Amino acid sequence: MKSLLINPVLNKEIKLRFRSFKSFLGVFFYLFALGGIAIGFILMNTVFSYNASAIFRPEQSRTMFMVLSFVQMALILFMTPGLTSGVISGERERQTLNILLTTPQSSTSIILSKLISSIAYLLLMMVASLPLYSIVFLFGGVSPALLGATFGLYFITMLAIGSIGILFSTLIRKTIIATIITYGITLFFTAGTAILTMIGMQFVNFQNLNQTSVMPYITSMFNPFIILLASFEEGVTNEINSMSGIEFSLITGFVLSFLLISFICLFISIKKLRPKMKAKKELPEGE
């Protein structure tokens, strides 16, 4: 375990990632976007509202927390594919992968190091955004447990989308194609499953009330935004549960399915990183 945590690839990745000016710019614009939205939200509800003397109330603070969380989730979904879909194919393109693969480092350690270093950078952004959330706490309305749960959902999302990015980076030679595919899948997990959930709900509504359908449950289970909403509003979970007739917690379903996706993607990446050394021994008598 120690060798997995302190290992050369991870060391190098973190060193190179945090050394580059690009990473600094990334954090800067991330906080700039998030901070702009937070300040804009407060301004809209106080200075620019009908009631200019209005104070910022706890219910509004809660709404602001939700807005911030959604934006943060969107930013994570936007950045994770870009950070991970080039980690292997990028090394292949710049012709450093061959050398790395002739070292005795295990494929597992290479793949996991790549994932951990990408996630470390995303975590840095998340931690850097915490002071913005303190605005929310200043006005109240949100429990620290909810904040913790939200950050937990971010982490699971990063893990799954990051693993998908690494999988395509390993399987596909060109970074650009791997990136496009990863973004495509991310889009499906957000917009795609949202549309399918709506269609599913309409379908249930049209039929008689005793009918249930598993479709809205399945599709919303894969949608990080719906899950985020469900973690704020219990009503969402209850409605989907009753429509589908599945009592199992939607959020737990999401966590388990995303962890499973991560595991499968990482497993395939590890298996496919190096060529499968399986050659038939040629028999002496003939070809």
Add this chain to the structure above:
Amino acid sequence: MIETINLTKKYGSFTALNSLNLKIEKGTVFGFVGHNGAGKSTTFSILATLLAPTSGAAYVNGYDVIKEPKKVRNHIGYMPDFFGVYDQFKTIEYLDFYGASYGIPQSERQALIPQLLELVNLSHKQDDYVDLLSRGMKQRLCLARSLIHDPEVLILDEPASGLDPRARIEMREILKELKNMGKTIIISSHILPELAEMCDEIGVITNGELVASGSVASIQQQLQANKVINVKLATDIEKAILLFEDDPKVSTITKHERYENTFTFAFTGSELEQIALLKKALDQELPILSFSQEESNLEDVFLEITKGVDFS
């Protein structure tokens, strides 16, 4: 020690490597010569555990490349024909990273890296970023990297390609030093004379097949059944040509374009037959000024070997 047995690699219907049988003893420097795309890099990639062969077997220091790739990796230093370096990585960090990748403890790495930089003459560049080094320096650094775990076998794929003459000489000097250290080295090039100087043995590969192998001298002999002889006369060239044409071992007589009364011919006979032929010409009182065998160099040998091979 390196051994391959009927090593074959096919890409669909294209055969990149066809039943390659090699045996390279410990401490030998083996030169692998062939035109671009002949199968050198394919062989090296298989030996470096980067590519699975279609059939056949390969062993490095007795370890099976297919069954025990991990053990093989610990015994080889591999330098690919094309390689890149990481951006924003210093020379010393570059070597430290690969040292750590081979599981060398940090204290040992700190002692080892200056020695390696010394060996490849890069001590003064230890704090420079690797992506800013010149090509020759990068090649040398890559060589130092391949030595970091003190492997017994070095697999060097065109280590001198793209280098200027000075950098080539430097690279050659380093390789000589490694040879003196007793390493088994397999090195490829498409330039035969360059290899001949430092190799004990040479293998020539064309279109995935080993067409000749052995010591440099034996290859030269093996492949030079055809001697080219230059004849210069004072006059009477036509008469001489008629006489030489009669000999069954003489072929392709060509008059020299620039020098008068001079021609060359190919001769397949022995030395005695060559003497007899000259004597016969002198008996006919041909005014022969010179009768000399053309010294063919390794480049010609290489061209001779690969003659008639479809390079497309």
